[in-house]
Amino acid sequence: xxxxxxxxxxxxxxxxxxxxxxxxxxxxxxxxxxxxSAIDLGCGTGTNVITLARAGWQATGVDxxxxxxxxxxxxxxxxxxxxxxxxxxxxxxxSITDQYDLALDIGCFHSLPQYGRRxxxxxxxxxxxxxxxxxxxxxLNPNTIPSTPGLAEAEIDTISSQFKLLxxxxxxxxxxxxxxxxxxxxxx
Ligand SMILES: C[S@@+](CC[C@H](N)C(=O)[O-])C[C@H]1O[C@@H](n2cnc3c(N)ncnc32)[C@H](O)[C@@H]1O
Numbered sequence: 001x002x003x004x005x006x007x008x009x010x011x012x013x014x015x016x017x018x019x020x021x022x023x024x025x026x027x028x029x030x031x032x033x034x035x036x037s038a039i040d041l042g043c044g045t046g047t048n049v050i051t052l053a054r055a056g057w058q059a060t061g062v063d064x065x066x067x068x069x070x071x072x073x074x075x076x077x078x079x080x081x082x083x084x085x086x087x088x089x090x091x092x093x094x095s096i097t098d099q100y101d102l103a104l105d106i107g108c109f110h111s112l113p114q115y116g117r118r119x120x121x122x123x124x125x126x127x128x129x130x131x132x133x134x135x136x137x138x139x140l141n142p143n144t145i146p147s148t149p150g151l152a153e154a155e156i157d158t159i160s161s162q163f164k165l166l167x168x169x170x171x172x173x174x175x176x177x178x179x180x181x182x183x184x185x186x187x188x
Contacts, residue, residue: 003111004064004089011045011067016174017107018044022051025169025181026104029135030055036101039127041090041120042108046072049083052104059083060100062090091119099129110138110150117155121162128186134163140170140178156182163187 011018026048035056040049043061045068052059053076060083063069069087076083086095090108103124112120124134141150156165163184173179 008065008067011065011071015044018047020045020047022048023106023137025137026051026106026135029102029133029183030057033102033133037098038102038104039096039100040104040106041124042105042111043072043085044068046075046083046085048104048106049085050075050079050081052102053081053083057102060086060096060098062086062088062093062096064089091116091123093123093127096123096127099127099132101129101132103128103132103134105134106137107139109136121159125162125186130186130188132186133166134182134184134186136182136184138180138182139173140180142178150177151180159184 030052037058038052038060040046040052040059040061043049043063044065046061049059049061049072061069061072062085063072064087066087069085072085076085088095091112109117109120128134139150141152143152164187166183166185169181171179171181
């Protein structure tokens with residue numbers, strides 16, 4: 001699949017999003033909620049998997065870019081950290097049978113085509129425990145009609161009918177593109 005190939009190629013260089021530092025929003029979440037099990041959807045080279053594991057979370061990462069997962073495995077080994085890493089598609093999650101207290105997504109969901117987002121949300125519902133959290137960072141799409149890339153307001157409304165929106169923090173990414181952090185909770 002073309003998207004997988006393009007993402008994989010990025011990881012043969014240093015992709016612009018791979019700064020190697022976890023964002024304050026994740027650190028704040030870790031400070032606020034007790035450690036449990038977490039899965040990073042579209043985990044890239046594992047920076048946030050490592051942060052979660054260091055903070056006492058039982059951490060898992062999934063990414064379809066095999067090169068990213070290879071780098072993540074090297075980083076974990078170097079730091080002597082244990083976490084599960086899977087090469088897999090977040091819209092299918094075939095190898096994921098457990099349920100998690102937290103699903104983290106920094107920049108993956110917003111890159112999916114519409115049909116992929118639907119499948120992702122079905123999987124998310126399956127792999128989260130009741131009341132589990134979904135911490136999402138996404139670009140925003142100013143158009144009123146949902147389309148790739150970014151999240152449109154109508155789409156956020158649709159998601160909020162399936163997952164309870166606990167908080168939202170609007171901002172801008174490096175290139176001044178509108179973006180937001182969302183904290184959703186799976187409804188019972
Ligand atoms: C912008 S990067 C962010 C990576 C990481 N979350 C971070 O903050 O460094 C998006 C990631 O999502 C992954 N990705 C995109 N679509 C995916 C899919 N359908 N299944 C699994 N991973 C996917 C890409 O390979 C890439 O690593």
